[in-house]
Amino acid sequence: MTTSRSSAMESAMPEPITAPPPMTVPPFSVIPGAQVQHTLQGQERQIVDLVEATYRLHAAGDSVNPPSYFLRFPDRPTARIIALPASIGGQVRVDGLKWISSFPENVSAGIPRASAVLILNDHDTGYPFACLESSIISATRTAAMAASGADWLSRHRSRPTRVGFFGTGLIARYIHTFLAATGWSFDDIGVHDLSAESATGFRGYLQQTGADARITVHDSPEQLIRSSDLVVFATVAGRPHVTDPAWFDHNPLVLHVSLRDLAPEIVLDSANIVDDIDHCLKADTSPHLAEQLTGNRDFLTGTLHDVMTGRAELPTDRPVVFSPFGLGVLDLAVGKHVYDEVTRAGQLHVIDDFFHELRRYG
Numbered sequence: 207m208t209t210s211r212s213s214a215m216e217s218a219m220p221e222p223i224t225a226p227p228p229m230t231v232p233p234f235s236v237i238p239g240a241q242v243q244h245t246l247q248g249q250e251r252q253i254v255d256l257v258e259a260t261y262r263l264h265a266a267g268d269s270v271n272p273p274s275y276f277l278r279f280p281d282r283p284t285a286r287i288i289a290l291p292a293s294i295g296g297q298v299r300v301d302g303l304k305w306i307s308s309f310p311e312n313v314s315a316g317i318p319r320a321s322a323v324l325i326l327n328d329h330d331t332g333y334p335f336a337c338l339e340s341s342i343i344s345a346t347r348t349a350a351m352a353a354s355g356a357d358w359l360s361r362h363r364s365r366p367t368r369v370g371f372f373g374t375g376l377i378a379r380y381i382h383t384f385l386a387a388t389g390w391s392f393d394d395i396g397v398h399d400l401s402a403e404s405a406t407g408f409r410g411y412l413q414q415t416g417a418d419a420r421i422t423v424h425d426s427p428e429q430l431i432r433s434s435d436l437v438v439f440a441t442v443a444g445r446p447h448v449t450d451p452a453w454f455d456h457n458p459l460v461l462h463v464s465l466r467d468l469a470p471e472i473v474l475d476s477a478n479i480v481d482d483i484d485h486c487l488k489a490d491t492s493p494h495l496a497e498q499l500t501g502n503r504d505f506l507t508g509t510l511h512d513v514m515t516g517r518a519e520l521p522t523d524r525p526v527v528f529s530p531f532g533l534g535v536l537d538l539a540v541g542k543h544v545y546d547e548v549t550r551a552g553q554l555h556v557i558d559d560f561f562h563e564l565r566r567y568g
């Protein structure tokens with residue numbers, strides 16, 4: 207191979223000196239829930255694509271996603287606040303922190319269990335440049351990853367037409383919205399919740415959507431599971447309460463979003479897919495209990511990314527359980543998307559002079 211004269215000359219020429227743009231402190235903005243919701247509404251397909259692209263970046267190593275930190279309180283044992291720091295590369299190129307609390311007793315007082323903020327930090331200066339209401343971002347990315355899982359994990363089997371929602375709060379509602387908006391339709395929708403009020407509320411939501419399906423509220427968890435080919439767990443159970451593997455004899459696809467519902471015996475009888483192995487095998491999730499029981503991770507089939515890239519194959523003669531721990535990089539990707547859209551619409555609420563002490567010696 208010969209090198210052309212002009213390209214040899216080009217390589218001998220000094221690089222033109224282009225000064226890097228001056229580093230400046232970015233303005234700080236606050237994005238309230240109404241703006242977040244307005245931005246994300248109707249974008250379900252786009253957000254599933256964004257979540258899948260983020261899984262690809264994460265699998266390629268273009269992310270930093272340390273373990274979540276769980277802040278717990280001796281005086282409030284059911285409550286927790288989780289910190290999810292993360293950094294994402296690619297075109298998103300942002301760092302940040304999701305700070306999300308779960309106070310299950312809120313629900314009986316009529317306010318949502320979870321509340322959250324997301325802080326975005328500038329890649330070059332480290333400065334925080336936005337604080338976003340983030341319970342909607344969190345529910346959105348959770349529903350998007352569930353919809354993505356439902357799609358990829360059912361490609362090798364006949365597509366489920368009977369869905370069962372086990373635990374019917376806000377996350378169940380978002381997951382149903384995402385399934386419906388990404389092309390799923392069901393003949394039967396089963397509903398089960400310990401709280402009759404939640405089950406009735408969720409049925410009301412389903413009826414409002416005009417869902418063309420038979421809706422059945424099951425008092426018995428066994429009936430719900432046995433009559434569903436797609437089972438969505440979205441409870442707030444802290445330890446396994448579904449223990450009989452025989453309930454899964456029909457080999458359903460299980461979206462185990464609440465992570466701690468299934469006894470390890472059920473996990474061990476199933477093909478198990480997670481989003482990130484090290485993340486998911488922590489904090490007493492059902493896969494973590496299975497690891498503690500067996501002393502190994504042989505029961506894991508792989509990650510969702512492994513399925514997306516054909517590296518993991520799924521059986522049809524066993525249940526398939528997807529246990530997504532939920533990665534901070536997903537919140538960052540969705541949060542940055544919201545920030546960009548609000549900026550593009552010229553509707554960013556900038557807090558003037560948020561960073562004030564900017565000269566080193568005054």
Ligand SMILES: NC(=O)c1ccc[n+]([C@@H]2O[C@H](COP(=O)([O-])OP(=O)(O)OC[C@H]3O[C@@H](n4cnc5c(N)ncnc54)[C@H](O)[C@@H]3O)[C@@H](O)[C@H]2O)c1
Nearest residue numbers: 319348373375376377399400401404440441442464531532
């Ligand atoms: N994996 C992830 O990334 C991720 C992300 C967000 C939320 N979540 C989880 O999703 C779950 C649901 O969140 P939410 O905001 O909808 O909560 P929520 O409080 O609004 O609803 C939970 C519902 O589950 C019901 N429930 C509790 N225990 C039950 C049981 N044993 N059997 C049947 N029903 C039961 C409650 O009565 C309630 O109606 C939580 O566990 C949350 O941690 C997971």
